[in-house]
Each structure stands twice: as C-alpha cells, then as structure tokens.
Amino acid sequence: MxxxxxxxxxxxxxxxxxxxxxxxxxxxxxxxxxxxxxxxxxxxxxxxxxxxxxxxxxxxxxxxxxxxxxxxxxxxxxxxxxxxxxxxxxxxxxxxxxxxxxxxxxxxxxxxxxxxxxxxxxxxxxxxxxxxxxxxxxxxxxxxxxxxxxxxxxxxxxxxxxxxxxKNIAFELLPKKFTLTMLQKLHEIVLGVQLDKRNFRKKLKKSDTLQPLDEKQSGVDHKPAQLFKYSSGKK
Amino acid sequence: MxxxxxxxxxxxxxxxxxxxxxxxxxxxxxxxxxxxxxxxxxxxxxxxxxxxxxxxxxxxxxxxxxxxxxxxxxxxxxxxxxxxxxxxxxxxxxxxxxxxxxxxxxxxxxxxxxxxxxxxxxxxxxxxxxxxxxxxxxxxxxxxxxxxxxxxxxxxxxxxxxxxxxKNIAFELLPKKFTLTMLQKLHEIVLGVQLDKRNFRKKLKKSDTLQPLDEKQSGVDHKPAQLFKYSSGKK
DNA sequence: ATGACTAAGTGTACAAAATACACTAAGATT
DNA sequence: AATCTTAGTGTATTTTGTACACTTAGTCAT
CATH class of the missing domain: 3.90.79.10 (Nucleoside Triphosphate Pyrophosphohydrolase)
Incomplete structure (x- = not known):
C-alpha cells in the first residue's frame, strides 16, 4: 500500500x-x-x-x-x-x-x-x-x-x-487530399450547422490556404470534383 | 535506481x-x-x-x-x-x-x-x-x-x-472591477497592438457582457472613469 | 449516340461588422 | 477662473458575411 x-x-x-x-x-x-x-x-x-x-x-x-x-x-x-x-x-x-x-x-x-x-x-x-x-x-x-x-x-x-x-479550418486534423464538398460536409457535421456552398468556397479562397492538385475525385457516378491539399501561404 | x-x-x-x-x-x-x-x-x-x-x-x-x-x-x-x-x-x-x-x-x-x-x-x-x-x-x-x-x-x-x-475578452482572467481604458490597455499590451478607443468600446457594447457599477475610479487627478464588472447576458 | 441523372462549380445584390477619425465633458490642481 | 488630463461619444467608408439559382462535366441506362 x-x-x-x-x-x-x-x-x-x-x-x-x-x-x-x-x-x-x-x-x-x-x-x-x-x-x-x-x-x-x-x-x-x-x-x-x-x-x-x-x-x-x-x-x-x-x-x-x-x-x-x-x-x-x-x-x-x-x-x-x-x-x-x-x-x-x-x-x-x-x-x-x-x-x-x-x-x-x-x-x-x-x-x-x-x-x-x-x-x-x-x-x-x-x-x-x-x-x-x-x-x-x-x-x-x-x-x-x-x-x-x-x-x-x-x-x-x-x-x-x-x-x-x-481557426476556421483545422488543417492538422484533415486528410491530405480532399474535395471542397467533403470539407464543407465535415464542417457541417462537426459544428452541427448548414453552410452555403458558394459562401463557404469564397471564404476558403480568400484564406489562400488550399492548393488544387493535378487529380480529381474518382469512383463517383457524377462529375468528379477537384482534389485539394492544404498549403500555408500561396503556391 | x-x-x-x-x-x-x-x-x-x-x-x-x-x-x-x-x-x-x-x-x-x-x-x-x-x-x-x-x-x-x-x-x-x-x-x-x-x-x-x-x-x-x-x-x-x-x-x-x-x-x-x-x-x-x-x-x-x-x-x-x-x-x-x-x-x-x-x-x-x-x-x-x-x-x-x-x-x-x-x-x-x-x-x-x-x-x-x-x-x-x-x-x-x-x-x-x-x-x-x-x-x-x-x-x-x-x-x-x-x-x-x-x-x-x-x-x-x-x-x-x-x-x-x-474569444475577444478573457473575462476569467480579468480583475473584478475595471475601467474601459484599463481593459483596452490590457488588450494592447497582451496583443502588442494599438486599438481605437471608440471602436473598442463599440465592440464591447455589442458583446453585452459588461455591467456598469455604482462606482467610479478614485485616486486619479482627472475625470474619473466608470467602473465595470463582467456579466454574462444582460442586466 | 442520346437523354437523364447527379453533384460540381460559379457571381451578384444586400446586410452586418470593422475601421478611420476629432471634439466635448468632468473632475483635479493651481 | 483657468489649466490640465483623461473620459466619453457618432458618422462615413470599407470590408466581410449572407442569401440566393443556374450551367457544366461526367456517369449510367437505353
């Protein structure tokens, strides 16, 4: 004891x-x-x-x-x-x-x-x-x-x-590649709110932290989305 | 060992x-x-x-x-x-x-x-x-x-x-009574920036978290300032 | 090949919030 | 009474946030 x-x-x-x-x-x-x-x-x-x-x-x-x-x-x-x-x-x-x-x-x-x-x-x-x-x-x-x-x-x-x-986007916590729709859904799920697609994207663009990849979404039966990665600062 | x-x-x-x-x-x-x-x-x-x-x-x-x-x-x-x-x-x-x-x-x-x-x-x-x-x-x-x-x-x-x-104001960390100028100086010192008096006060008012006390600053050789305390929600 | 389906991607008008800026008021000291 | 010091206040402009709908690219079924 x-x-x-x-x-x-x-x-x-x-x-x-x-x-x-x-x-x-x-x-x-x-x-x-x-x-x-x-x-x-x-x-x-x-x-x-x-x-x-x-x-x-x-x-x-x-x-x-x-x-x-x-x-x-x-x-x-x-x-x-x-x-x-x-x-x-x-x-x-x-x-x-x-x-x-x-x-x-x-x-x-x-x-x-x-x-x-x-x-x-x-x-x-x-x-x-x-x-x-x-x-x-x-x-x-x-x-x-x-x-x-x-x-x-x-x-x-x-x-x-x-x-x-x-902090708007918890990049450390994100997957390496993602589509903007995935990112938006994640925010909606975590915060329990609905977000507007265009406004969400506008804000992301201004924050200048995403870099498009030379790669698109695959395995979906509709128009594939652009994939992005996190990147501090600009290209 | x-x-x-x-x-x-x-x-x-x-x-x-x-x-x-x-x-x-x-x-x-x-x-x-x-x-x-x-x-x-x-x-x-x-x-x-x-x-x-x-x-x-x-x-x-x-x-x-x-x-x-x-x-x-x-x-x-x-x-x-x-x-x-x-x-x-x-x-x-x-x-x-x-x-x-x-x-x-x-x-x-x-x-x-x-x-x-x-x-x-x-x-x-x-x-x-x-x-x-x-x-x-x-x-x-x-x-x-x-x-x-x-x-x-x-x-x-x-x-x-x-x-x-x-969070704008770290109320848990503040003294119980304070003047708005004290609060502003504190922000300036902690963040290392200069703030505008009227804008700072406007923001505080909107946040609706301060309650004026029946008491003024004492011991100063000029117009004494109103003292406030923190109060969540309204009076 | 055509048409139907699904989600991707995009711009504009309005409202709200942040910023820049200067004078009057109250009390203390001489 | 005059002077000094900080308190306290409003408006115009810019920036940011919000609301909202159609076109495009690819897949699937026929």
Missing part, C-alpha cells in the same frame, strides 16, 4: 487517452474499445488509453497506445488537457484494465488526453488481441464509459468545435 | 508549474522565483512549481503551490498543457529544487502547466521562506530558466494571446 499521507507527493501512474473522432458524409463518431479484463467483470466501453512508458514523451506515448489498441497509424494527435482528480480511477475493473494492478496498484492515475479527427473510411481500426473490439460510436449516442471518459469525450468535442469555429 | 526497462510504465513524478502574467499600464511580465537549493548551486530563475500531492486534484495543486511559493491567492489558474519529455528534468539542481531527490529521485517528471493574468499592483507576491525571492520579469526579456520553463512560458503566452484574439 502506497503512503497516503496528504503532504507527500503522489508519484501517480500517468496514462494517455485518445479521443479519435471519425467522420463520414453524415456522422461524427468516436472510437471506443470494449474492455475485457482477465477478471470476471462485464465488458465496458472506454477510450483507447494506457500507461505512459519510461522512455517516451507524451506524444509518442499517445501514438504508440493508439496503434497498440486499434492498429491505427499515421494520425495526428493533439494533446488538449490533463485530467487528475485523485479518485478518477477508483475501481478494480478500471485498474485491472490499465495494468495498474500489476505495477502500482494503489496510486492514483493522472491522464493526458489527446484528440484527433479521421475519415472513417480511410482508417480501419482493429482491436488488439487482448482488447475486446473497437467500435465507432456516434457522438450523440455515447453510453456510460469507464473511468471519467465521458467527461474527456465531452471536453474533446468542445475543443474540436472551437478549433473549427475560431 | 528505478527500473528503466523501456516496456514498463514510468510511474513518474508529476508537478504543476504556474505561468502568472502580471500587467500594469505599460508592460506584461511573468512571475518567476529564484531557486536557492540546499546544495551549492548558483541560484537560477524558474516558474513557481512543485510536485502534486496525493489527495489533491490538479487545479487544487496549482492553487496551493502558487500560494506556498509566492503567497498569491484568489487567482484563477487555467490549465493549458502537460509537458512530458522523458529528460525534461535532467540535472541534479532541478531535481533538488523539486524535492524529487528525497522522494523518487530517478523517475522522470511530467508537469502540468497553468497560466493566469493579474493586475500587478493588486497582488504583491512574497517569496516563501525556502525560496530565494520572487520577481516580475518582462515577457520580452526572459532569461534562460530552469527545466524546460522557457518553452512553457512561450506556450503560455501564445495561449494567452489566442484567448484575447479569438
């Missing part, structure tokens, strides 16, 4: 949790994993997350953990907040899942949260062997999650929306 | 660092403390910060640490980012200052950073007995600091500016 005297530093466990938002033409979802612990607890849903290892920085940790748990790679993850209520991981089931039982069972767990945004069709998550499965859950229908993960998802969603509202 | 096998969770020390910005009519400064360790190291400057204790959450920790080190109280502190490079605290002097030597000397230190903004004249920081002294350092003349604190200050300043640019 760790020392619980209040005037001592806590030497907590530190974990990383990843809120991966996925979008398609209509919906915004969050990637969740089903936790199956070795104990006989009922499975529960939670964000992909695990403890930070000794020789990695936080960004590296997030990348590694997301890959280990869901096989997703090459995704930009943005740190947005640490969560550290002393009792935020307070039950056996949660601790078992986090490997905390084996390492440092009585210490609290402080977590550093990351978010990202991906095109669902471009990334096919697969559950790690030891996890149950991974699912895309609609952001408007998120059930009760393990740990304090509902709070973390809500905060991440708020940040994502701020990013889109204030 | 702690276990350094890379595949193990790190059970790091976790600290909090506070970037307290202070403003007057002309300048924006940062509160720094001079570290005097018990060893025979030369003093160095750093942000007020220390390890998180077992039974406190991160916000509580920040509040406590700022008070212990500088006697500042009643200040809104906003968490903005965790910093966790594995070697960000890598010398004996830094470790000694952080009490890490006594508790968990070989583990890395992950820090959660907070910032805030105060009227310098309203808060008189005093050094804790064990610290050297506290100083207000101009943000444009920050010397080399301990740990990775230069990086943390730069990031905090960027966030503070974003807050002022995008």
């Amino acid at each position: 760790a020392d619980k005297h209040p005037s001592r530093p806590s030497n907590p466990n530190v974990s990383v949790d990843c809120v991966v938002f996925g979008f398609d033409e209509e919906q915004l979802k969050v990637l969740l994993i089903e936790q199956r612990t070795s104990g006989d607890f009922a499975p529960q849903l939670a964000l992909p997350g695990d403890l930070v290892l000794q020789d990695e920085n936080l960004d590296e940790s997030a990348t590694r953990i997301l890959k280990e748990l869901t096989h997703l790679e090459g995704i930009y993850l943005k740190q947005f907040r640490a969560f550290g209520d002393p009792d935020r991981v307070n039950n056996l089931k949660d601790k078992e899942w986090l490997r905390t039982v084996r390492e440092n069972p009585d210490a609290r767990v402080i977590t550093v949260a990351y978010y990202s945004l991906v095109k669902m069709e471009a990334y096919r998550p697969e559950a790690a062997s030891f996890a149950g499965k991974v699912i895309w859950q609609n952001v408007s229908e998120i059930p009760e999650l393990g740990f304090d993960h509902n709070k973390i998802v809500n905060e991440a969603l708020a940040r994502l929306r701020e990013e889109f509202e204030f | 702690a276990d350094k096998h890379p595949s193990r969770p790190s059970n790091p020390n976790v600290s909090v660092d506070c970037v307290v910005f202070g403003f007057d009519e002309e300048q924006l400064k940062v509160l720094l403390i001079e570290q005097r360790t018990s060893g025979d190291f030369a003093p160095q400057l750093a942000l007020p910060g220390d390890l998180v204790l077992q039974d406190e959450n991160l916000d509580e920790s920040a509040t406590r640490i700022l008070k212990e080190l500088t006697h500042l109280e009643g200040i809104y502190l906003k968490q903005f980012r965790a910093f966790g490079d594995p070697d960000r605290v890598n010398n004996l002097k830094d470790k000694e200052w952080l009490r890490t030597v006594r508790e968990n000397p070989d583990a890395r230190v992950i820090t959660v950073a907070y910032y805030s903004l105060v009227k310098m004249e309203a808060y008189r920081p005093e050094a804790a007995s064990f610290a050297g002294k506290v100083i207000w350092q101009n943000v444009s003349e920050i010397p080399e600091l301990g740990f990775d604190h230069n990086k943390i200050v730069n990031e905090a300043l960027a966030r503070l500016r974003e807050e002022f640019e995008f």
Whole structure:
C-alpha cells in the first residue's frame, strides 16, 4: 500500500487517452474499445488509453497506445488537457484494465488526453488481441464509459468545435487530399450547422490556404470534383 | 535506481508549474522565483512549481503551490498543457529544487502547466521562506530558466494571446472591477497592438457582457472613469 | 449516340461588422 | 477662473458575411 499521507507527493501512474473522432458524409463518431479484463467483470466501453512508458514523451506515448489498441497509424494527435482528480480511477475493473494492478496498484492515475479527427473510411481500426473490439460510436449516442471518459469525450468535442469555429479550418486534423464538398460536409457535421456552398468556397479562397492538385475525385457516378491539399501561404 | 526497462510504465513524478502574467499600464511580465537549493548551486530563475500531492486534484495543486511559493491567492489558474519529455528534468539542481531527490529521485517528471493574468499592483507576491525571492520579469526579456520553463512560458503566452484574439475578452482572467481604458490597455499590451478607443468600446457594447457599477475610479487627478464588472447576458 | 441523372462549380445584390477619425465633458490642481 | 488630463461619444467608408439559382462535366441506362 502506497503512503497516503496528504503532504507527500503522489508519484501517480500517468496514462494517455485518445479521443479519435471519425467522420463520414453524415456522422461524427468516436472510437471506443470494449474492455475485457482477465477478471470476471462485464465488458465496458472506454477510450483507447494506457500507461505512459519510461522512455517516451507524451506524444509518442499517445501514438504508440493508439496503434497498440486499434492498429491505427499515421494520425495526428493533439494533446488538449490533463485530467487528475485523485479518485478518477477508483475501481478494480478500471485498474485491472490499465495494468495498474500489476505495477502500482494503489496510486492514483493522472491522464493526458489527446484528440484527433479521421475519415472513417480511410482508417480501419482493429482491436488488439487482448482488447475486446473497437467500435465507432456516434457522438450523440455515447453510453456510460469507464473511468471519467465521458467527461474527456465531452471536453474533446468542445475543443474540436472551437478549433473549427475560431481557426476556421483545422488543417492538422484533415486528410491530405480532399474535395471542397467533403470539407464543407465535415464542417457541417462537426459544428452541427448548414453552410452555403458558394459562401463557404469564397471564404476558403480568400484564406489562400488550399492548393488544387493535378487529380480529381474518382469512383463517383457524377462529375468528379477537384482534389485539394492544404498549403500555408500561396503556391 | 528505478527500473528503466523501456516496456514498463514510468510511474513518474508529476508537478504543476504556474505561468502568472502580471500587467500594469505599460508592460506584461511573468512571475518567476529564484531557486536557492540546499546544495551549492548558483541560484537560477524558474516558474513557481512543485510536485502534486496525493489527495489533491490538479487545479487544487496549482492553487496551493502558487500560494506556498509566492503567497498569491484568489487567482484563477487555467490549465493549458502537460509537458512530458522523458529528460525534461535532467540535472541534479532541478531535481533538488523539486524535492524529487528525497522522494523518487530517478523517475522522470511530467508537469502540468497553468497560466493566469493579474493586475500587478493588486497582488504583491512574497517569496516563501525556502525560496530565494520572487520577481516580475518582462515577457520580452526572459532569461534562460530552469527545466524546460522557457518553452512553457512561450506556450503560455501564445495561449494567452489566442484567448484575447479569438474569444475577444478573457473575462476569467480579468480583475473584478475595471475601467474601459484599463481593459483596452490590457488588450494592447497582451496583443502588442494599438486599438481605437471608440471602436473598442463599440465592440464591447455589442458583446453585452459588461455591467456598469455604482462606482467610479478614485485616486486619479482627472475625470474619473466608470467602473465595470463582467456579466454574462444582460442586466 | 442520346437523354437523364447527379453533384460540381460559379457571381451578384444586400446586410452586418470593422475601421478611420476629432471634439466635448468632468473632475483635479493651481 | 483657468489649466490640465483623461473620459466619453457618432458618422462615413470599407470590408466581410449572407442569401440566393443556374450551367457544366461526367456517369449510367437505353
């Protein structure tokens, strides 16, 4: 049992949790994993997350953990907040899942949260062997999650929306190639509003951050759209 | 010596660092403390910060640490980012200052950073007995600091500016009573620009977030200005 | 090849917001 | 009473945001 005297530093466990938002033409979802612990607890849903290892920085940790748990790679993850209520991981089931039982069972767990945004069709998550499965859950229908993960998802969603509202386009979070219609739909889905096509494009043009590619959309049964990439400044 | 096998969770020390910005009519400064360790190291400057204790959450920790080190109280502190490079605290002097030597000397230190903004004249920081002294350092003349604190200050300043640019007024960060001229000067100092008095006031009026008090500025040798407080929504 | 279907791509008129700019008013000091 | 200092206020112009509908390019079915 760790020392619980209040005037001592806590030497907590530190974990990383990843809120991966996925979008398609209509919906915004969050990637969740089903936790199956070795104990006989009922499975529960939670964000992909695990403890930070000794020789990695936080960004590296997030990348590694997301890959280990869901096989997703090459995704930009943005740190947005640490969560550290002393009792935020307070039950056996949660601790078992986090490997905390084996390492440092009585210490609290402080977590550093990351978010990202991906095109669902471009990334096919697969559950790690030891996890149950991974699912895309609609952001408007998120059930009760393990740990304090509902709070973390809500905060991440708020940040994502701020990013889109204030900075206009969250380029770090975008796919490398995209059509203007895709970009508009993404904004509409994230912000929950309808936008005017011409006005949306006018604003993009003025911001001067898009570069047309020598490539058009393929695999559609109508006029294919021009593909663009992000480019700061002008051509 | 702690276990350094890379595949193990790190059970790091976790600290909090506070970037307290202070403003007057002309300048924006940062509160720094001079570290005097018990060893025979030369003093160095750093942000007020220390390890998180077992039974406190991160916000509580920040509040406590700022008070212990500088006697500042009643200040809104906003968490903005965790910093966790594995070697960000890598010398004996830094470790000694952080009490890490006594508790968990070989583990890395992950820090959660907070910032805030105060009227310098309203808060008189005093050094804790064990610290050297506290100083207000101009943000444009920050010397080399301990740990990775230069990086943390730069990031905090960027966030503070974003807050002022995008959200227009960072009310959480303001004094409770203020004149419109004070508010304008603050914006000018933080953003490093000149603003037009009438346009600035027009925008404030439209935002409908200020409430005039039954009180005017005192102690000035000219026409006293109306004092306002923040108020969401209308009177 | 023709016609029908689907989404891509484009411009203009109006409303709202941001900017540039200079004088009068209130209190303090002599 | 005169002077000094900052408070407080409005209008004209430019820029930005909004509302709105038709033509074009490619695919598919006949």
